Amino acid sequence: DRNEKVDGYNDYRRMLEDKSLDVVCIATPDHWHVPLAAFSVIAGKDVYVEKPLSHTISEGRLLVSLARKHGRIIQHGTQARSSEGLMDAVEYMQSGKLGKIRMAKAINSQLRGPIGSVPDSEAPAHVNYDLWLGPAPKRPFNRNRFHYKWHWFWAYGTGDTGNDGIHQIDIARWGLGVKLPKAVSCSGGQLFYNDDHETPDTQVATFEYDDVYLMYEMRLWTPYPLEGHDNGNIFYGDKGTVSIGRKGWQV
Template identity: 45%
Template sequence: MSLTRRYFLKSAAAASAVAAATHIVQDPVQAQSKAASEKLGIAVIGAGGRGSSHLSEFAGRDDAEVLYICDVDEAQAGKVAGVEKKQGRAPKFVQDFRKVLDDPSVDCISTATPNHWHSLVSIWALQAGKHVYVEKPVSHNVWEGRQLLEWSRKLNLMVQCGTQSRSSPSLREAVAFVQSGKLGKIQYAIGTCYKPRKSIGKLDKPLVIPANIDYDMWCGPAEKVDLYRPKLHYDWHWDFNTGNGDMGNQGIHQMDIARWFLGEQELSPRVMSIGGRLGYDDAGNTPNT
């Protein structure tokens, strides 16, 4: 589905009426006053890892412009030059993403933060009148995800999740074929994630957070604790305080695809879990098996 700027602006206009009656919502964006031919103003929140792909994709589009790069790590400011080269104008860099929410030129935020920030970043963006693209999983837990859904409905603003397999033409054709009934009734589907994960190591003393990183902001809604892994970035996936293990990282794609092929829309009536963190003793606490 191709989503035009006109759709974005129409949704933002509808959100304004709701926001005016919602006291905790910030002043709504006046995006509806812009011409539909203008570019979408994008703020990318979280510029490392998947965030790099967000920057590259948006900067390479004729109908969008990256206005802000937001990251708690000042080292990510180095990506400003690359975005400027690709889109012709330099985005601003800020460490605190909250500073961009009041900017009416920002139509949409695209977030690739660690999982524990996903829902809160998205909800605050919605309350500021922005549409949202958020990496999977949309939330750190089920309750947060439900709050995000409610805010999206309440403000009539769009939230899209980064399960990019849904955009694969070949997968969509395969799903259509399976659901056409030519294979008969599908009884079950299996989603398998075979990604090897090495030990993330374990320190004897707490990790020293580099001065260029705002660790308080990095923790945000998660518990602020000492870390005993060698790397702050990426390995947050393997700590339940900030991540969801491989089920929420890679396995979520396989689970989504399996349910997609089945045409399943409802929650599972039963869930069973078997496994653990096996093969090494490191600072992680999420299952690898």
């Protein structure tokens, strides 16, 4: 609305040379999150990086180390924590009104259609495909591995767990007030898709803490809500439950 001139860049390296920039916001495909965040911090910028932060735990630890070394801020984009409604829900749960909470569910239940099978082709003329690939393995261009659909390929994305499910897992951890689990088990696969997808369409995971369990359920083939939610959370206490969804929360 302020009608300010904004510079555009075809190469992030040229952008990071601009000493007037204070903060870099990263909303690229997942495989670029860590390299861009690292280069930005080294260049003296603070960073907001979309979820998921990284593909691996070691990559996340690298960014923590770099932020401390260079005295910069890195904020992770699980933006549900900025919701006033969710803040109220978490405050309610942590007040003890649900009694002892012994289990929480993170639910990702929705219908995502198939993407089909598409042959490799030439990249569009306006796309610097080598730069787009960046740290990912070199392979021919394919439109099923490009805009948005890159989520479903391991070299670039993290499936719908890292796309949508990460929000519900984060809300569950927030509501429970927990940090690192002592054990995690997970299984999943493709029970629905028969196309170019690499990542699961069905997945379950259990995060085990000393006195509470966090359960994650993902189904990408259900055109109906699970326990009232397509994406949401349920917290089970010995005095009641809290249910959280896109439209709010209820006891």
